[in-house]
Amino acid sequence: MTLTLKKILLLLLAVLPAVTQAQKKPGTSPTPSWLVPCHPNLQQKPNAKHISDGFYLLLAETQYHAELKSDYHHYIRQIISEAGIQNGSEISVDYDPQYEKLTFHRLVVKRDGQEINRLPGAAFKVLQQEEELSRFIYSGTYTAYLILEDVRKGDQIEYSYSLTGSNPIFDQKVDEQYYQVATEPVVNYYRNIIARPERQLHFKPFNDAALPQQRNWNGFTVYEWNTIRLQENDNISNLPSWYNPFTRLQVSEYNNWQEIARWAQHINTTAAPGPAVQNKIAALKQQAGNNPEAYLQAALRFVQDDIRYMGIEMGEYSHRPNTPDRVLAQRFGDCKDKSLLLCTLLNANGISAHMAYVNTELKGRVAQRLPSPTAFNHAIVYAILRGKTYWLDATLSYQRGSLASFCEPDYQLALVITDTTTRLTPIHKINSGHIAIRETLTLPAEEGQDGALRASTAWYREDADEQRAALAAASLQDKEATFLAFYRKFYGDMTLKDSMAVRDNPDSNVLRVQESYVIRHLWKKDSATNKLLFSVIAQSPSDILPYVTDGNRKTPLAIKYPYDLDYQIMVNTPIEWSLEQTPLHIKNDYYQFDFTATRSGKQIVLAYTLKTFQDHVPVAFMPQYAREIREIQKTTSLDLYLRPAFVQPVSQPGNRNWLAVVLAICSAAVFAYLAKQYYQHSVLPVRYPLEPLPIGGWLSLLAIGLVFSPMFELIVLCKAEVFNYETWATISARKDMGNISLVQLFLIGEVIIRVFMLCYSVLLAVLFFNRRDTFPFALATYYFITTLYLFFFNRINSYYFGDSTQGGVWTPNSILWPLLRMALWVPYLLTSPRAKATFIMPHPARLED
Known part of the structure; x- marks a missing residue:
């Protein structure tokens, strides 16, 4: 029966010297x-x-x-x-x-x-x-x-x-x-x-x-x-590991780092490798052939994966490593044991390797301490092969990839244990990890339907090593439950659609995970607006850039470093949405954040990138950080409102809403009477002789538009769905639109305004061809009313019937048409001598006077 780690530990404790017990x-x-x-x-x-x-x-x-x-x-x-x-x-x-x-x-x-x-x-x-x-x-x-x-x-x-x-x-x-x-x-x-x-x-x-x-x-x-x-x-909270706010005094009898290096060299000196280590060296050489890079990688992989991590650091073995022969025999060791074994294996094949002391918490701040053996809490290996330096951590697990893609540990400074060492050696970080996340949301077209979420995450280099170790420490079922719980915090009721797929490429050191979920009843009723709401939630950067309430913090803030994220959320929508999100770009000495929101047809893409350059934000930068983190947080959600699609019923004979028809006829009579009254109005004094210029030049183009304008308004009016009885019946049956009376009032207003525009267009044609003096002002007023009407009509129509784009800019309901015509013809009529000499005729009654 295989002994557990705890049982082995108990056996080791049982054989401790009796003097210790006393x-x-x-x-x-x-x-x-x-x-x-x-x-x-x-x-x-x-x-x-x-x-x-x-x-x-x-x-x-x-x-x-x-x-x-x-x-x-x-x-x-x-x-x-x-x-x-x-x-x-x-x-x-x-x-x-x-x-x-x-x-x-x-x-x-x-x-x-x-x-x-x-x-x-x-x-x-x-x-x-x-x-x-x-x-x-x-x-x-x-x-x-x-x-x-x-x-x-x-x-x-x-x-x-x-x-x-x-x-x-x-x-x-x-x-x-x-x-x-x-x-x-x-x-x-x-x-x-x-x-x-x-x-x-x-x-x-x-x-x-x-x-x-x-x-x-x-x-x-x-x-x-x-x-x-x-x-x-x-x-x-969120203090950097190296930051110690407490008042303290260090006392050391050591004089310099050279003295520490010599002390460390003395306690790390071992005898020649025994038979077991020599046999392992021979096996590694045979495995690697004549390739020293392959030998280094094989030796590192063996020490990392086959020598498990456990340290019995009693007495002088708190800092003295066990011999490589003993570590190999017992198949476990702590950082110094594994590092010394790795150095022995590498040096045996001509690869220069030395143990190096680092402090995983103080990092570069270890230089601020007095020289001392206790200034360090970890041991790694400093190796040189073909003139290239490698910093190797023998305690890492599941480190994969080629030597060229190895990432230097973020320990910043190390004491290399050699007889020539006089100072700390910088660890320059050249390679870092990278994370790419792609989330695809598919939104249904109706209330009560389910949505879908597919997530694909790729980890590269050291991030892949870390995630590989995390996946190995838990079952696939546990990981699926953890990931599902993570997304449920964003989207509520969700279930796993397909089993999580893990693809690992050790050679390129890329680990990919794909997830697939069903979002139950994706659209939720917003009680405030009575609309259907879905909020797209981005993974918050607060784990990387912690949120602070204000800029008055008096201690440095720890941020994750190194970190490099490329994150996109793709939302497939049932209709085209308009976007008002503005891009955000922030870059300083500590981090960089970019956000863009784009739309292509029925797909919205939210793109984020986040990269850190240091492991903390200093106190002096805290006011700006507080402002920027609030701006960053604003980009992490997008609210999408949906009105259930308004079904355009097919007009059939006998389905007319005759009340709407009668209303249109009555409105036409009222507006015809008002037009007649306006026609009798004049604005210019009568001057003789009255010899207006004939309609010609650029006015000929205006004449064509004014002839077809009443036809266009009549066609639009006749096609309006407000004359269809089924339209009114459908609206009356819908409970998601709030106050139905307001919706019906909007439709009635649409009929009245459309009839008004038809009558007004006929009046303009009559004024134009009679070269009346009231035509320029009437035309300018017509364009202004049309622009104002379309502006409010499009927004109200979008609110009630779910049209989010109001169509393209060249459609009949676009306000661009009246604006262009007003910008063209109104200045022309006010400044052109021909126009001023054409539209001078008063009402005939004025002539009789």
């Missing part, structure tokens, strides 16, 4: 004699408003004797409430029994001026706290845990202990980082380092940390400080 239990002893005298003021009290857990620290004292490798801690807790009894009655100390010994010196409860010694009967529980076990890292750290009994309000809990010993891997050198902030109020604070005068300690403050005061004491140099700040509640 060192786990804490011991007791008197207070050390080497302590520097500390004189706290135990009568002081903190500001009550800062106390949150029902207790505060009356004293926090830490003294470290660098020569004895002893770290002494002394605390006094003041319990002030019932909450303090709950939160302050437990004592816990973390330590590594591989090289540290825990000794308690004092444990008393002070109550009503009396001291109650709790140390003799203290029943410490030793617990194994492996916080990184989920990451397959076992460090051997333990916690001594004690729950105090009989703690009361007003008690003082005083305890002290020492941790003696240090990890031998660091050559007994001082290398620490001290935070000068506390989560609870500390009334008296004291910390020191006691060292021989010849030791050279380097101090570097961060965020205005206090440097220690230095003095001589009993032949030693004492570095001490007594300031600590109360940590403010800072709930700001």
Whole structure:
């Protein structure tokens, strides 16, 4: 039966040296004699408003004797409430029994001026706290845990202990980082380092940390400080991994990066490869032939895929790697184990390879720290082949593609472990990943029908590696459920239409996933407008560019880097929609975003591109970022409104709406009477002799238009569907149009206005051929009324009957026609001498006068 990883770990723990077991239990002893005298003021009290857990620290004292490798801690807790009894009655100390010994010196409860010694009967529980076990890292750290009994309000809990010993891997050198902030109020604070005068300690403050005061004491140099700040509640999210806002002080006995490189070279030196490693080298050579690139790739693939990641980082093996022979035999190792094995395999075939230390969180900011082995948290491989540099991470899984397409890790700086290294080496990122997303939405033509969504995503290079690993960690069914849940947040009730298809091309390192969904009852009724609504939702860039409410943020904002996205949403619509979305282009030193919305026939395409250039947005740029991110968010949705298509009924004999016909006839009579009245009106004084010029020149073209205009208006009026009874019956039966009376009023108004335009066109022809003086003004008024009517008619008609485009610009209902004619003929009639001399005839009644 195959053992699980946890069972293997238990077997390994069972064979640990017995001495380790003996060192786990804490011991007791008197207070050390080497302590520097500390004189706290135990009568002081903190500001009550800062106390949150029902207790505060009356004293926090830490003294470290660098020569004895002893770290002494002394605390006094003041319990002030019932909450303090709950939160302050437990004592816990973390330590590594591989090289540290825990000794308690004092444990008393002070109550009503009396001291109650709790140390003799203290029943410490030793617990194994492996916080990184989920990451397959076992460090051997333990916690001594004690729950105090009989703690009361007003008690003082005083305890002290020492941790003696240090990890031998660091050559007994001082290398620490001290935070000068506390989560609870500390009334008296004291910390020191006691060292021989010849030791050279380097101090570097961060965020205005206090440097220690230095003095001589009993032949030693004492570095001490007594300031600590109360940590403010800072709930700001999306901080870059390298950003640390807390006040802290780094202490290091190392002088430069060259010293760290030599130290690392010493602990990474191993003997010649054993038989198993030599056999593997021979197999890799045979597999690659005489191709060194193929050998490098095969060796990397073997270490990445066949040597699983797990680290037993106990004691000096926190930084010392296991030998390649042992790693190969056990078939597991952590980053330094796998990197050293890879270096051994590559160097055996003439490929120059060295281990390199990096910090995956600090990245390039590691240069701001003092030289120290603990400045790094990860190991990779620096290889040179045919003059080209490769940065290889042996802990990656499912990395595919050719060497030329390998993406450099975004660690920015590395300490290459060689005997010539004197400084950190930049990691220049040349290749990056790329993501291409294509979503196709198909919208139905009617309410109640289902829509469709097809999504195709392609990941390239390092993005393909990451997604390949994610897919391998879950079943296809789980992934389908995850992806379906993702789209349901956008479109509601959805089901999977076809099984998710995964196509992987390891040679080109491209991974493609295709998804197909059904969107149930796609159109939703908008209660505000009573229209059918569907909102196209783009995948929000907030995971890449987090949303901020304003530009007053005082800390840098982390953004995903590197990131390169090409994203399109194609919407197949049942009708042609008009688009009012304006393009958006944003580019600065940190990111670039582009958006366009285009329409081709019945398809709408929303195109997005997003690329980042750094891993954060600085504070100084935050006001502009806040404005730009709001603009970006506005592009991530598009509301489409649909009126169910208005069915144009076929006119048949006997189906006329005679009320509409009678209304048209009555309107025609009224407008004919008004036209007669207007015909009798004159605007020019009568001048003799009346000799108007005959109609000629450009006026001949106007004459042709005025002759055919009444015919056109009559045809349009006769074809109007308002005269068809079925049209009125259909409207009356529809419940999606809101107030039906308003719709019917719109149709009645259309009849009246169309009759008015017919009568007006006849009047214009009569005025024109009689060369009446009122013709120029009447013609200008006609064009203006026509333009105004078509403008409102098209929009109201679109609102009620779902026509989103009002037809083309050259159709009869386009307002372009009256505008062009008005722009041509009105100025001509006002400025042309011929026109002014033609239209001068008053009404005949004026002549008789």
